[in-house]
Amino acid sequence: MAATSNNPFLHLVEPLDSSRPEQQFYNLSKLGDPRYDRLPFSIRVLLESAVRNCDGFLVKRSDVENILDWKQTQTHSVEVPFRPARVILQDFTGVPAVVDFAAMRDAVTKLGGDPEKINPVCPVDLVIDHSIQVDFNRKSDSVQKNQDLEFDRNKERFQFLKWGSRAFRNMRIIPPGSGIVHQVNLEYLARVVFSRDGFFYPDSLVGTDSHTTMIDGLGVLGWGVGGIEAEAVMLGQPISMVLPEVVGYRLHGSPDALITSTDIVLTVTKHLRQVGVVGKFVEFFGPGVAQLSIADRATIANMCPEYGATAAFFPVDAVSVQYLAQTGREPETLSSITKYLKAVSMFRDYTDQTQDPDFTQVVDLDLGSVVPCCSGPKRPQDRIPVSDMKTDFETCLGAKQGFKGFQVDPERHAASVPFQFGGSEYRLSHGSVVIAAITSCTNTSNPSVMLGAGLLAKKAVECGLSVKPYIKTSLSPGSGVVTYYLKESGVMDYLSQLGFEVVGYGCMTCIGNSGPLPEPVVEAITQGDLVAAGVLSGNRNFEGRVHPNTRANYLASPPLVIAYAIAGTVRIDFQQEPIGVNSEGREVFLRDIWPSREEVQAVERAFVIPSMFKEVYQKIESVNERWNSLVAPSDKLYTWDPQSTYIKSPPFFDGLTMELQPPRSISGAAVLLNLGDSVTTDHISPAGNIARNSPAARYLTGRGLSPRDFNSYGSRRGNDAVMARGTFANIRLLNKFLNKQAPQTVYLPTGETMDVFDAAERYRESGVPLIVLTGREYGSGSSRDWAAKGPFLLGVRAVLAQSYERIHRSNLVGMGVVPLEFLPGDSADSLGLTGRERYSVLFPEKLTPRMNVTVQLDTGKTFEVRMRFDTDVELAYFHHGGILNYMIRKMSQN
Numbered sequence: 010m011a012a013t014s015n016n017p018f019l020h021l022v023e024p025l026d027s028s029r030p031e032q033q034f035y036n037l038s039k040l041g042d043p044r045y046d047r048l049p050f051s052i053r054v055l056l057e058s059a060v061r062n063c064d065g066f067l068v069k070r071s072d073v074e075n076i077l078d079w080k081q082t083q084t085h086s087v088e089v090p091f092r093p094a095r096v097i098l099q100d101f102t103g104v105p106a107v108v109d110f111a112a113m114r115d116a117v118t119k120l121g122g123d124p125e126k127i128n129p130v131c132p133v134d135l136v137i138d139h140s141i142q143v144d145f146n147r148k149s150d151s152v153q154k155n156q157d158l159e160f161d162r163n164k165e166r167f168q169f170l171k172w173g174s175r176a177f178r179n180m181r182i183i184p185p186g187s188g189i190v191h192q193v194n195l196e197y198l199a200r201v202v203f204s205r206d207g208f209f210y211p212d213s214l215v216g217t218d219s220h221t222t223m224i225d226g227l228g229v230l231g232w233g234v235g236g237i238e239a240e241a242v243m244l245g246q247p248i249s250m251v252l253p254e255v256v257g258y259r260l261h262g263s264p265d266a267l268i269t270s271t272d273i274v275l276t277v278t279k280h281l282r283q284v285g286v287v288g289k290f291v292e293f294f295g296p297g298v299a300q301l302s303i304a305d306r307a308t309i310a311n312m313c314p315e316y317g318a319t320a321a322f323f324p325v326d327a328v329s330v331q332y333l334a335q336t337g338r339e340p341e342t343l344s345s346i347t348k349y350l351k352a353v354s355m356f357r358d359y360t361d362q363t364q365d366p367d368f369t370q371v372v373d374l375d376l377g378s379v380v381p382c383c384s385g386p387k388r389p390q391d392r393i394p395v396s397d398m399k400t401d402f403e404t405c406l407g408a409k410q411g412f413k414g415f416q417v418d419p420e421r422h423a424a425s426v427p428f429q430f431g432g433s434e435y436r437l438s439h440g441s442v443v444i445a446a447i448t449s450c451t452n453t454s455n456p457s458v459m460l461g462a463g464l465l466a467k468k469a470v471e472c473g474l475s476v477k478p479y480i481k482t483s484l485s486p487g488s489g490v491v492t493y494y495l496k497e498s499g500v501m502d503y504l505s506q507l508g509f510e511v512v513g514y515g516c517m518t519c520i521g522n523s524g525p526l527p528e529p530v531v532e533a534i535t536q537g538d539l540v541a542a543g544v545l546s547g548n549r550n551f552e553g554r555v556h557p558n559t560r561a562n563y564l565a566s567p568p569l570v571i572a573y574a575i576a577g578t579v580r581i582d583f584q585q586e587p588i589g590v591n592s593e594g595r596e597v598f599l600r601d602i603w604p605s606r607e608e609v610q611a612v613e614r615a616f617v618i619p620s621m622f623k624e625v626y627q628k629i630e631s632v633n634e635r636w637n638s639l640v641a642p643s644d645k646l647y648t649w650d651p652q653s654t655y656i657k658s659p660p661f662f663d664g665l666t667m668e669l670q671p672p673r674s675i676s677g678a679a680v681l682l683n684l685g686d687s688v689t690t691d692h693i694s695p696a697g698n699i700a701r702n703s704p705a706a707r708y709l710t711g712r713g714l715s716p717r718d719f720n721s722y723g724s725r726r727g728n729d730a731v732m733a734r735g736t737f738a739n740i741r742l743l744n745k746f747l748n749k750q751a752p753q754t755v756y757l758p759t760g761e762t763m764d765v766f767d768a769a770e771r772y773r774e775s776g777v778p779l780i781v782l783t784g785r786e787y788g789s790g791s792s793r794d795w796a797a798k799g800p801f802l803l804g805v806r807a808v809l810a811q812s813y814e815r816i817h818r819s820n821l822v823g824m825g826v827v828p829l830e831f832l833p834g835d836s837a838d839s840l841g842l843t844g845r846e847r848y849s850v851l852f853p854e855k856l857t858p859r860m861n862v863t864v865q866l867d868t869g870k871t872f873e874v875r876m877r878f879d880t881d882v883e884l885a886y887f888h889h890g891g892i893l894n895y896m897i898r899k900m901s902q903n
Contacts, residue, residue: 102217122901192487226307228325236794237823257368260297271566445574462567463500473591519547683844689790695722695735736799788817
């Protein structure tokens with residue numbers, strides 16, 4: 010990061026403080042360019058990085074000019090490089106990244122290079138937070154039992170990660186049990202302004218989790234990338250990105266007293282989905298922003314992937330600095346942050362309209378128009394006012410199978426199934442709540458909604474209300490600080506009495522680690538073919554994600570999670586119907602127990618204090634005794650265990666040579682899957698539990714494992730044999746070849762229906778390349794690299810879609826899979842494609858970004874499609890067979 014002698018902008022360098030001349034910065038104000046003061050604040054971060062890293066090779070002077078000229082160039086697909094200050098990983102995505110680094114060291118060694126050159130160049134933080142599961146709940150020792158199980162299941166993975174923390178420089182591991190990666194990032198890891206190698210510069214990052222954008226709420230520009238792209242950044246490569254449009258989102262007005270930040274974010278999510286911000290930056294401004302806490306802003310920024318933007322940026326202001334003080338940052342650090350950001354015109358006053366920059370487009374929201382709401386039953390952007398929940402669910406019951414429909418016959422809408430639990434009889438019907446989880450990075454970082462949930466629990470208990478014992482309730486805080494202030498404020502006991510015990514610190518129910526439901530509950534759901542419900546304070550509710558037995562899943566604020574748990578059903582109108590009846594037979598309504606904004610704020614002021622953050626985070630890297638005592642190897646090259654079912658050397662670099670092979674046209678490819686719109690990475694990438702009748706289960710059984718030892722796909726992301734078999738294994742995958750939801754496809758030569766992996770193996774044995782045919786928004790959802798690695802290992806050479814989610818398209822490029830896109834107005838349906846044809850994609854001798862190529866079918870039909878390599882750098886990766894191959898060859902040459 011230090012300045013290079015050939016940087017043409019060295020004349021901008023000056024000390025931030027004359028008393029400390031060794032601490033310098035690039036003073037962009039000295040550019041003397043009026044365009045700078047009109048740039049969106051998020052684009053100013055990109056500009057600073059380009060100026061500081063300008064070396065005439067990776068970053069050119071013309072790149073700086075293009076960013077300065079953002080207003081004219083941002084609509085013309087201009088490519089610019091960006092070097093983030095750091096990288097953040099979580100363990101699900103971090104394990105395969107470390108596996109790839111270990112395998113790259115092996116490959117460089119085989120090519121005669123120095124393996125220690127494979128090393129993170131910029132700081133990398135890896136937070137272990139995705140491995141813990143809700144196996145135990147409703148007991149005071151649930152958290153310890155779940156953490157013990159987490160270690161027992163994942164010891165091998167944890168040993169491997171501990172090896173990585175020792176073998177690779179610049180890599181820090183935050184042990185399990187510390188919290189959720191994005192909350193730890195917000196409360197502890199974020200610098201806001203970096204001080205490194207003698208320079209101050211804006212903190213910025215990319216992360217291998219789509220909700221990395223949460224940090225944008227603190228004024229740190231960051232977004233999610235694929236693990237493949239993150240690895241290149243770790244190796245010192247800039248991200249090649251198209252200079253984005255920036256949508257200005259103006260907030261004004263004041264929210265109603267009953268409104269939570271969750272209500273605001275679900276409203277923003279639906280609104281921005283309608284506006285259309287895919288691939289764009291969203292930057293918030295206006296007087297309404299000043300009314301939002303950093304936790305509120307972070308909640309909005311966290312949901313950025315759900316409205317499709319690349320980043321959702323809140324520039325730093327006085328409230329940001331107050332938050333840094335509240336979370337225990339040192340006064341000297343805060344002084345430097347403020348002084349630096351003001352010097353480079355990156356410090357915001359949201360009430361000062363003269364600071365408002367230019368935007369591509371401006372949309373606005375009156376905070377006074379927001380009403381209490383949830384989202385579901387299958388997508389985060391499908392917002393429903395709480396007052397409409399009952400009628401909306403009942404409409405969904407009978408609606409055609411789809412994002413808002415379950416296609417239940419009308420005569421079955423009142424179906425009810427009795428069952429025994431704990432010596433008492435209960436009944437389940439459509440809409441019955443069986444999972445109620447206060448979980449996820451989205452809301453557990455926000456004291457206002459967490460304390461609001463605690464105060465609601467207190468009032469509910471005092472009114473004599475309870476939660477039925479068969480409902481799987483859980484509380485998984487995003488950090489130890491949350492538990493601290495819930496206990497200190499006195500509300501934790503009431504949460505416990507309603508069944509919301511702390512079950513662990515990590516990404517649990519929202520990622521699918523909800524654990525098993527009681528067997529009688531599962532039997533009742535199965536017997537009645539019921540549409541049971543999960544309610545969670547999360548950000549994802551795609552089909553099959555939360556739990557296989559909850560077909561309807563709703564995102565809600567933590568207080569509403571408790572409310573629906575008490576009610577026991579989502580088929581309730583809280584305005585007209587009581588939430589419950591107490592032991593005295595008195596009806597209690599939700600309005601009777603809902604805490605006021607003033608109550609919540611008073612408790613927050615009293616109990617969320619800096620000393621809590623300091624106490625928790627001072628010992629975060631050493632507090633986990635089991636992690637401390639974990640023995641791991643210290644060799645620079647990893648010794649792969651051939652018996653391991655968790656960690657395996659991937660085949661990505663098998664046969665790699667220094668010589669490049671010219672790209673080959675795709676000839677006579679068969680369609681492995683014929684899919685529709687909004688296929689998410691949850692549908693593609695292995696996630697959740699490993700079904701006992703799946704190809705992955707058969708593989709593990711063949712290695713001597715019993716089903717209780719299968720663990721989850723997420724825990725086995727370091728084993729390509731498991732992950733390839735789990736690709737497209739989601740039970741909710743809707744394949745047009747079958748006209749039903751199933752993790753299967755048709756092997757076209759014989760017409761047999763079989764598991765996707767087995768069909769792919771048949772094609773591989775016959776030497777037939779494969780493509781995937783699909784619709785709009787292919788690859789939306791979490792930024793899972795295995796959603797690209799898995800299809801690659803299945804033999805998929807190309808995907809033909811109407812449109813792509815940004816990160817997933819980038820991941821396909823990184824693996825050497827060709828992303829093809831129908832031309833505007835074209836689709837599989839409009840072209841009369843059945844998917845049963847054989848497809849040949851003809852590559853010209855010279856490839857250029859976003860060029861059109863010809864697809865020829867065995868029926869004689871031809872049509873044009875766009876090849877979605879968007880930049881010259883992406884084409885270079887493709888010529889090398891993927892981004893990692895490119896890096897290995899580069900490292901082996903030096």
